Amino acid sequence: MIELPPPKPETLAARPRLIAGLRALVPEDGVIAEALCLKPYETDGLAAYRQVPLAVVLPETTEQVAAVLRFCHENGVRVVPRGAGTSLSGGALPLADAVVVGLMRMNRILDINYADRYAVVQAGVTNIGITDAVRERGFFYAPDPSSQLACMIGGNVNMNSGGAHCLKYGVTANNLLGLRIVTIAGEILEIGGTHLDAAGYDWLGLLTGSEGQLAIVTEITVRILRGPEGARAMLAAFRANEVAGACVDAIIASGIIPVALEFMDRPAIHACEAFAHAGYPLDAEAMLIIEVEGSAAEQDDLLGRIRAICERFDPISLKVSQSAEESAAIWKGRKGAFGAVGRISPDYLCMDGTIPTSRLPEVLRRIGEMSESYGLKVANIFHAGDGNLHPLIMFDANDPESFHSAETFGADILKLCVEVGGCLTGEHGVGVEKRDLMPVQFNARELDQQRRIKTAFDPDWLLNTAKVFPLKPDIAHAA
């Protein structure tokens, strides 16, 4: 288990006064302090970790967020920002002496501008909510994390979320124009705007993916894009991971960048097929889902080229979708992967490393060996175009031994990702989950450089304490 810092006794002792103070800053029902009502906030998408916070505050405006942060800052109270609580890395895990600032009531779309192709939204708007608001004009917001029905754009900004389609459209950082943020001192700052390049340092780039360490984001100006004329998927199944990997290389080498290029290994294929009955080939060792966009003729042209490439790799089966319905069926299994794994195992950890794509066969082989030695099953889903690997490690949360093994297994996978030239996290963030692995990727000088930037924004280390940076020196910095 990952260690959390001891709560500050003076904060716990001052709880009644702090709650009364917060109640004066937000509408009456905007402070949650009763034990039963705090319970839903004790965890996020990394449900193995739980901690009831001191209180939850639900501000409705940027000014209220500023007042709450000013109050917490003056009282030395730690703050945990929270969107929908879907983080898979424990990014929104509370601390016993922290106030959770939940942004779910800031859920309005403030402006949509089609001529300049942007939307201004509050942090608590869901990812899909943005696309829903602009769909009638044929537009969409591009990053599409698996949790897009629930996750909120404020959380996406803080985690720099990706998705299955970021191979073509980029991740969150590539789709933002501006932010409204609140510093821990309660200052409201405008970052960027509605123009493409900003002057001064790239605050937008630094804040994106900063995991709530630097400021709270309350409003976001996102780019909206006109959607393609159409999209269609195909499925290709192969006899070995190496062969599927070589096929991915050949597709990229041909100059085609599909809009999505997803890889599933044998356990993932079986889990998803049992769940979704998508018609996946159960005799395959590896399977690719490849999606292209354009007019019907363009789709035919691209799928024809890709099909010809796949045929050079002795595929077990190739299925080119002939309709939107068939494409949906191909995607159904992949999109239901987490639910599918959840059905065959009581609990699972979803890992998130990135590797150079050429190392995929070797990495999958070594994960397979670890799976045997830990005695835990694993299914691998891989954004093959960009090297982002999601091993799903299955365990039983009722068995502490099993959970401990799963965590150690996960850490070993991430160390392997770094060893082959990759990184600890491609899109889920460090959070609390991977915090103690940071020294695997960064040396002490590098971590200190990042810590000094954190200190420049948050001198007392009150924002999302105990995430991202290994604990011990954090405390020293805060002291």
Next chain:
Amino acid sequence: MNAIAPEAEGEIADVIAEAHAHATPLALVGNETKSNAMLRPVQAAATLTLRNHAGISLYAPKELIIAARAGTPLAEIEAAVAAEGQQIIAEPPDLSALLGGAGQQTLGGIVACNLSGPRRITAGAMRDHVMGVRAVNGTGEVIHSGGRVLKNVTGLDLCKLLSGSYGTLAALTEITLKVLPASEAVGTVVLAGLEAERGVAALAAALGSPFGISGAAWLPREAAARVPELAAFDAAVTLARIEDFIPSVAYRTERLRAEWAGFGAAAILEDAPSRALWRAVRDTAPLGHASGDAIWRVSVAPSAGPRIVAAVARLGGNCFLDWGGGLVWVAAPARAENHAAITHAARASRGVWWLMRAPDALRASLDVVPEEAPALARITRRVKEAFDPQGILNPGRLFAGL
């Protein structure tokens, strides 16, 4: 001036550590194609050039990744990726003709200035494709951020912070870029005779279409006349580029021409003239400028571009629009009152500017980029100190006293 030109990263770190120890300011440069013209002049006892720290260190075409040391000429990288049918995604400009620099611009220079070409409108800026950096901070420590993979959210994103920091936070020593396959074909749809407002409306329609526009520019008549491929139109031109496989370019240019019917009868330019004209737009060749002119680069919401055009016209200056109207290149006599007028117009449209070329005295006395709000300026100062506590790296380049 004392110029130091080390080859190895360790030597670069030693020079900076020494400068840190003695609080000696250093001017950081590459091949000086931009640094003698752009932003505020740096007052430093010594110049540290990264030009000898050069060479491609990794190129994995299948993984869409190239890494090179900061002093590598950009042209060398462009040639290496072109040999594998790939390209630098953000299409960085070569501003040497505009800024009067001799020699070849370096990778470190273009990343430190975060300069992008026409493809920025659809494919992101230079900084969007910086996947990893190695750098030496202002105390002489070597640090790295990011890596050699395409998706990475591990820790704070220093790749983006250091891109576009003009060497004021750290000396970039090695940069890893994402690259993509170069398109098989290029086509351009051209509308002649539209004034700026109508031209930008046409570009908005194109960028709001499903046809994947990768370049969207408007050139007034005199600017179009400077581009051989466009001179025959003898009019202001509105340009939309499509880059894709040959059948897609043929199909999409025709569809866009039909979509644009309400704006007039559009012409279609084929592959070769398209490549030439977009290179000219990229490198600001259409911008007319006299030797006594200053040059500004203004970034606004696209629909505000025509308002900047109008303000420039009142000064008797020259300009053209890229990025659908959102990037304005401006030339006008180098005078403080012209700077005031142009920056006023940018500010009134909620936009920003960079003073790209001006005599030293002028650029030392003006806001070469917009001043930040006081609370943000305090963060800027603290982050600068977090990298460079003695303030020795390119002091004053962006903001006076920083």
